[in-house]
Amino acid sequence: MRDTKICVIGLGYVGLPLARLFSTKYKTVGFDMNKNRCDALMAGHDATLEVADDILQDAINNHGFICTSDIEKIKDCNFYIVAVPTPVDDDNNPDLTPLVGASTTVGKVISKGDVVVYESTVYPGVTEDECIPVVEKVSGLKMNVDFYGGYSPERINPGDKQHTVEHIKKVTSGSTPEIGKYINEVYSSVITAGTHLAPTIKVAEAAKVIENSQRDINIAFVNELSKIFNKMGIDTLDVLEAAGTKWNFLPFRPGLVGGHCIGVDPYYLAQCAQRHGYNPEIILAGRRMNDGMGEYVVTETIKLMLKKGIQVLNSEIIILGFTFKENCPDVRNTKVIDIYKALKEYNLNITIYDPWANPTVVEHEYGIKVVNELPTEKFDALIAAVAHKEFKDRDVLTLLKDKHVIFDVKCMLDRSVVDGRL
Numbered sequence: 001m002r003d004t005k006i007c008v009i010g011l012g013y014v015g016l017p018l019a020r021l022f023s024t025k026y027k028t029v030g031f032d033m034n035k036n037r038c039d040a041l042m043a044g045h046d047a048t049l050e051v052a053d054d055i056l057q058d059a060i061n062n063h064g065f066i067c068t069s070d071i072e073k074i075k076d077c078n079f080y081i082v083a084v085p086t087p088v089d090d091d092n093n094p095d096l097t098p099l100v101g102a103s104t105t106v107g108k109v110i111s112k113g114d115v116v117v118y119e120s121t122v123y124p125g126v127t128e129d130e131c132i133p134v135v136e137k138v139s140g141l142k143m144n145v146d147f148y149g150g151y152s153p154e155r156i157n158p159g160d161k162q163h164t165v166e167h168i169k170k171v172t173s174g175s176t177p178e179i180g181k182y183i184n185e186v187y188s189s190v191i192t193a194g195t196h197l198a199p200t201i202k203v204a205e206a207a208k209v210i211e212n213s214q215r216d217i218n219i220a221f222v223n224e225l226s227k228i229f230n231k232m233g234i235d236t237l238d239v240l241e242a243a244g245t246k247w248n249f250l251p252f253r254p255g256l257v258g259g260h261c262i263g264v265d266p267y268y269l270a271q272c273a274q275r276h277g278y279n280p281e282i283i284l285a286g287r288r289m290n291d292g293m294g295e296y297v298v299t300e301t302i303k304l305m306l307k308k309g310i311q312v313l314n315s316e317i318i319i320l321g322f323t324f325k326e327n328c329p330d331v332r333n334t335k336v337i338d339i340y341k342a343l344k345e346y347n348l349n350i351t352i353y354d355p356w357a358n359p360t361v362v363e364h365e366y367g368i369k370v371v372n373e374l375p376t377e378k379f380d381a382l383i384a385a386v387a388h389k390e391f392k393d394r395d396v397l398t399l400l401k402d403k404h405v406i407f408d409v410k411c412m413l414d415r416s417v418v419d420g421r422l
Contacts, residue, residue, distance in 0.1 A: 007077035009102050014154040015083035017050050017165045021190050023065035030067040031074050041067040075109045080116040092267045103131045107138025110147050117150040123272035124202040127151045149175040150183040151201045153208030159328030169193045173204035212265040218252045220286035226254040226422045237411050254422040256335035257290040258324040263333050294338025301407040304419045310380050318379045321386020322354040322370050329356045336385045355390050381405040387412040
């Protein structure tokens with residue numbers, strides 16, 4: 001294997017764990033445009049909590065791992081990995097701006113014989129048709145003549161300390177068969193779960209984008225079941241537990257579908273299909289179902305309040321949790337914001353309590369306030385939106401007035417105390 005020096009561009013939930021892992025075997029530099037982020041990492045702390053402080057400090061002190069926003073410090077690398085976000089805009093169209101920016105950075109530093117591998121989730125064709133042309137234009141080099149490309153989709157599960165990057169099988173691909181084998185060798189040297197070399201970049205891109213689309217559709221199905229069974233007076237969880245006794249029943253649960261993957265990837269696949277003249281009915285139907293769950297939770301909560309004779313106007317409501325998933329500080333594309341917005345239409349007083357979310361980040365991204373400390377006032381209604389471990393150990397009844405409503409989105413509370421749940 002050639003003398004490989006790695007640069008990972010984008011030090012978020014995906015890039016940092018990957019860069020740290022590569023640093024155990026290769027000389028590795030992490031690059032991010034956010035200087036404050038780099039400074040914090042070099043001081044030994046990851047605010048995303050994906051890499052523990054002791055592990056990060058070991059990489060810096062014992063493996064020479066560095067994080068920088070200085071482009072000059074990555075010019076001597078020869079294996080560039082792009083791990084930047086791929087969000088959607090307000091109209092749910094793919095926003096490739098971060099990818100174009102990262103590709104421009106690569107174009108400024110790439111040299112003959114180098115390799116650039118993309119990890120960001122995209123629809124088939126983006127790497128070769130959108131990203132590589134930017135690298136070529138900025139660098140003046142040609143792919144498969146002067147440099148080479150590849151795609152290895154990320155499979156990070158934020159907050160999961162069991163399925164960390166080295167323990168998740170990695171799909172790899174390259175712009176030529178030989179480069180594909182080389183890229184696969186580099187990844188397989190650190191990924192203990194093994195790798196799968198896809199025949200083409202487009203196959204690898206397609207494999208990634210359908211992974212989360214499949215989960216999205218399955219969750220949409222059980223969300224619809226939840227609505228049906230609620231009208232029938234049947235507990236959805238009881239039904240799913242009974243059906244789950246069959247060996248091949250898939251154990252999906254209803255809930256909010258947000259985050260940087262499941263709530264986004266289907267739109268990438270849908271737009272790709274539409275560009276090729278096909279309207280993806282099932283994929284978009286699943287998205288519509290899941291995108292409407294926040295409003296549904298609020299509608300059901302208000303109904304329960306009215307049935308109990310609780311004054312809705314100016315009532316006090318607390319939402320437990322704001323991050324997109326439990327035991328994780330990630331607030332990207334959280335669907336709890338949909339609950340908040342729907343509640344605001346009823347002129348309520350809303351408190352959001354989340355010990356994991358950074359209030360500064362939440363206010364910057366969403367323009368609302370989140371508290372990290374347990375409130376002392378009493379509330380008319382409680383919506384348990386995120387299953388943080390702190391909520392499971394706490395008696396939520398202490399937060400509530402004598403006459404109250406509890407709606408449990410995540411089925412995390414004792415069913416004897418809740419008035420409604422998905």
